[in-house]
Amino acid sequence: MQRHLRMASGAKRVTHPFSWHLRRWFQTGQAYLYLLPAFVILGVFAYAPSIFVFYMSLFKWNFLNHARQPFVGLGNYDFLLHDPNFWQSLQVTILYVVISVPLTLFVSLFLALILMSGIRARAFWRLAIFTPFITPLVATTTIWYWMFDNYHGLFNGILRVFHLRPVDWLGDPHWALFSIILYTTWKAAGFSTVLFMAGLTNVDPSLAEAARVDGANPFQVFRYITWPLLLPITLVVMLLGTIEAFKMFQPVFLFVGVQGGPNNAARTLGLYLFSEAFSNNSHAGLGAAVSVIIFLLVLTVSAAQLLLTRRDSSAAY
Incomplete structure (x- = not known):
């Protein structure tokens, strides 16, 4: 009886697939959370201005008069x-x-x-x-x-x-x-x-x-x-x-x-x-x-x- 108890206690613990996926998802999400500040900085100071430049190229843009920016399409x-x-x-x-x-x-x-x-x-x-x-x-x-x-x-x-x-x-x-x-x-x-x-x-x-x-x-x-x-x-x-x-x-x-x-x-x-x-x-x-x-x-x-x-x-x- 004691032998069977020792074998049972030394057996490898089985992890449920759902808990394994949940833990892996949490670890991955935590890694992306650490990268989030860098992504925000890149988005604000690199990608957003680049997209806005393309948007500006479609207008007759005037830095001194933001109220009126005539749309010219591909005219520029x-x-x-x-x-x-x-x-x-x-x-x-x-x-x-x-x-x-x-x-x-x-x-x-x-x-x-x-x-x-x-x-x-x-x-x-x-x-x-x-x-x-x-x-x-x-x-x-x-x-x-x-x-x-x-x-x-x-x-x-x-x-x-x-x-x-x-x-x-x-x-x-x-x-x-x-x-x-x-x-x-x-x-x-x-x-x-x-x-x-x-x-x-x-x-x-x-x-x-x-x-x-x-x-x-x-x-x-x-x-x-x-x-x-x-x-x-x-x-x-x-x-x-x-x-x-x-x-x-x-x-x-x-x-x-x-x-x-x-x-x-x-x-x-x-x-x-x-x-x-x-x-x-x-x-x-x-x-x-x-x-x-x-x-x-x-x-x-x-x-x-x-x-x-x-x-x-x-x-x-």
């Missing part, structure tokens, strides 16, 4: 399609994206490879490369504005040493945009370099050693081993760079003003949006339409980059 988008200034700004933005994103990627990867090659004082150089990224934008643009100066600037001083003709870096339509690209590459390269260095630390050194034993040269090691393993980091750098490039506004505004320099040579979509939405209050809805177009462009380009990178990654493996 139709105006943009027939506005030569919009197409010029789009062309400048695409040119900026096509040049700045690959250039920043190449410079960052090159610097990361050098820093990971056993260079002396690596901590110092890593800090020196990352410092421009965390330095306030106003401070760095002020320094570079002096460097671009026609008479006392650093770049023209170097040209004079070699008896070359000085360049009007920000006043020449042929040089204004490329000067800004030079600055933004210098400022953004530090962050991308740190990302690539983090990716390189996860690359197994034994793979490269095995390839060298088999007779692979440094370029082949990079091409067939290092580069495929860095594709996820490369995708992150490209996506972040593309998003920032399409939103480019502050450096252009600080260097060449709201008009985008001579002949609007450096007027990006961000600068065009600012001039339409805030310089002319009756076109706030037009500025909202430009924001929607920028969002669609970023979404399209980012999706294309993601698909191409995944295809290349699959082919590499």
